[in-house]
Amino acid sequence: MNIKVGKKIYELRKSRDMTQEELASEMGVSIAAVSKWETGNSIPDILMLCSIADFFDVSTDELLGRTKNRKKVIVVDDVEFIRNTLKKVLSENGCEIIGEAAEGKELLNMLKKKxxxxxxLDIKMPGMNGMKTLEYVMKDYQKIKVIMCSAVKDKEVIDSAIALGAAGYVTKPFLPDAIITSINMI
Structure with a gap:
């Protein structure tokens, strides 16, 4: 554990092009303390871990190396309130939100980088709608699971989404339990 945390602190420090001296000054500790963290000879206490995470704008889970098993999620909906609600429920239930989009083309561009x-994925959106977006995702990114999240409750639409490869379908307005259940099913 010490080595993982130390390696992460080292990587974050280097990504900011900082010296050990500069990080020590920012954290209010000695250069020796930073050196010991980075070599794995000691680990920062919990308050210092939180301060380091805040300074580098990462989660404490990421700093501790606990993000490997978290599902990386992108939320796509044209309504910002819905995106924010979904992100909150997903984050509180162990998912890592790596992006959000308001329509299909924006998602497809994001998938080239993330x-x-x-x-x-919502169904009714301006620009490229969810069903067309689902087709592209299933064609080019078969390993990604897609859960449709829409106010459309038409059985034919739901069946079409499943036939195209959707792993699940949650209707709006949704309850947080429905979202959690859909995550756990895949």
Whole structure:
């Protein structure tokens, strides 16, 4: 554990092009303390871990190396309130939100740069709608699971989404339990 945390602190420090001296000054500790953290000879206490995470704008889970098993999720909906609600429920239930989009083309561009495990995808959106977007995702990114999240409750639409490869379908307005259940099913 010490070595993982130390390696992460080292990587974050280097990504900011900082010296050990500069990080020590920012954190209010000695250069020796930073050196010991980075070599794995000691680990920062919990308050210092939180301060380091805040300074580098990462989660404490990421700093501790606990993000490997978290599902990386992208939320796609044209309504910002829905995106924010979904992101909150997903984050509180162990998912890592790696992006959000308001329509299909924006998602497809994002997928060229980011590796997602799961996408929550609305059906009715301006620009490229969810069904067309689902087709592209299933064609080009078969390993990504897609859960459709829409106010459309028409059985034919739901069946079409499943036939295209959707892993699940949650209707709006949704309850947080429905979202959690859909995540756990895949």
């Amino acid at each position: 590796k997602a495990d799961l996408i929550f």
